[in-house]
Amino acid sequence: xxxxxxxxxxxxxxxxxxxxxxxxxxxxxxxxxxxxxxxxxxxxxxxxxxxxxxxxxxxxxxxxxxxxxxxxxxxxxxxxxxxxxxxxxxxxxxxxxx
Amino acid sequence: xxxxxxxxxxxxxxxxxxxxxxxxxxxxxxxxxxxxxxxxxxxxxxxxxxxxxxxxxxxxxxxxxxxxxxxxxxxxxxxxxxxxxxxxxxxxxxxxxxxxxxxxxxxxxxxxxxxxxxxxxxxxxxxxxxxxxxxxxxxxxxxxxxxx
Numbered sequence: 001x002x003x004x005x006x007x008x009x010x011x012x013x014x015x016x017x018x019x020x021x022x023x024x025x026x027x028x029x030x031x032x033x034x035x036x037x038x039x040x041x042x043x044x045x046x047x048x049x050x051x052x053x054x055x056x057x058x059x060x061x062x063x064x065x066x067x068x069x070x071x072x073x074x075x076x077x078x079x080x081x082x083x084x085x086x087x088x089x090x091x092x093x094x095x096x097x098x
Numbered sequence: 099x100x101x102x103x104x105x106x107x108x109x110x111x112x113x114x115x116x117x118x119x120x121x122x123x124x125x126x127x128x129x130x131x132x133x134x135x136x137x138x139x140x141x142x143x144x145x146x147x148x149x150x151x152x153x154x155x156x157x158x159x160x161x162x163x164x165x166x167x168x169x170x171x172x173x174x175x176x177x178x179x180x181x182x183x184x185x186x187x188x189x190x191x192x193x194x195x196x197x198x199x200x201x202x203x204x205x206x207x208x209x210x211x212x213x214x215x216x217x218x219x220x221x222x223x224x225x226x227x228x229x230x231x232x233x234x235x236x237x238x239x240x241x242x243x244x245x246x
Contacts, residue, residue: 021149021221022232067235074154076217090151090219094235097148097179097220098132098191098211 011038013085017047020092023068026057036083044070045079047089067094100175101159103150105182107189114194117176121196124173128203129194130211136186138233144225148181148190151219155179162213169246170206172197177210179220209246216243 018031034050036042052062062068070077071090083089110131118124134146163175173196180190193210197203222233 018151020151020219021223071151071154071219074151074157076158090154092151092219093221093232095216095219096222096233096235097150097218098215 012036013038013042013083015047015083015086016088017051018088018090020090022093023061023091026061028057038085042083043079044072044077044081044083044089047083048079048091051091062091068092069094100163101156101177101179103152103155103159103179103181105180107180108178108192110189110192110194113176113178113192117174117194117196121173123198124196125198126200126203127194127196128200128207129192130207131189132191132211134184134186134188134190138224141224141226143186144227145186146184146188146190146225147223147230148179148184149221149223150179150181154219158218159214162210162217165213166195166206166210169209170195170197170202172202172206175206175210177214179214179218181220212239212243212246215239 012035015034015036016031017034019027019029024030034047036046040046048062051058069092070079072081072083073088110129114127114129118127136143159177163177166172166175176192176194178192184190193207195203195206216239224231224233
């Protein structure tokens with residue numbers, strides 16, 4: 001008899017995270033690939049929380065009172081935006097061009 | 099080409115001539131040129147490095163120009179933004195807009211700059227006599243963009 005899939009098994013998605021400008025320098029990284037648990041409808045905020053949990057510069061730069069901006073697949077995004085497998089999520093300070 | 103991101107300088111006269119070329123219905127051209135200052139927040143600035151997010155930058159500028167075309171009755175628009183190392187006095191950005199009459203050209207030019215200041219992924223790092231610092235975003239830029 002076939003068994004139903006075990007729904008307690010977590011499905012992982014993979015997103016490319018990019019750090020720019022001051023955040024790239026503070027983190028000492030241009031970016032990385034992050035695996036996220038797909039069961040909890042991951043959002044930009046899920047990524048921020050995962051990074052903040054590392055402590056140090058991550059916790060400092062991504063503290064709730066810091067001004068941080070996001071883009072998902074090259075479009076400005078809010079923290080509540082959902083992320084999917086293969087997305088590129090950029091994290092950066094408020095822009096200062098012009 | 100409506101938007102360009104480049105390290106090279108640009109020639110305002112040549113760019114505006116190209117934008118006007120063949121469009122006899124154009125009666126107004128408004129332009130804005132942003133340049134590197136030698137002082138900021140009471141510090142001497144010896145230069146700037148402009149960083150951007152390749153891939154997103156062009157798309158963000160294209161979207162801003164497309165929005166300007168929807169909101170204002172303009173004939174054409176051009177945005178050139180430089181990246182890399184710049185010195186005081188250097189040109190940073192050009193926005194030029196053509197239209198039948200001046201009102202729409204002025205408004206669209208200002209709208210594009212206000213949107214660029216808050217939505218286009220560029221970051222300035224200033225060089226000072228004793229080091230470097232990232233330029234902080236100004237609240238006044240957010241307020242300017244909200245007017246539209």
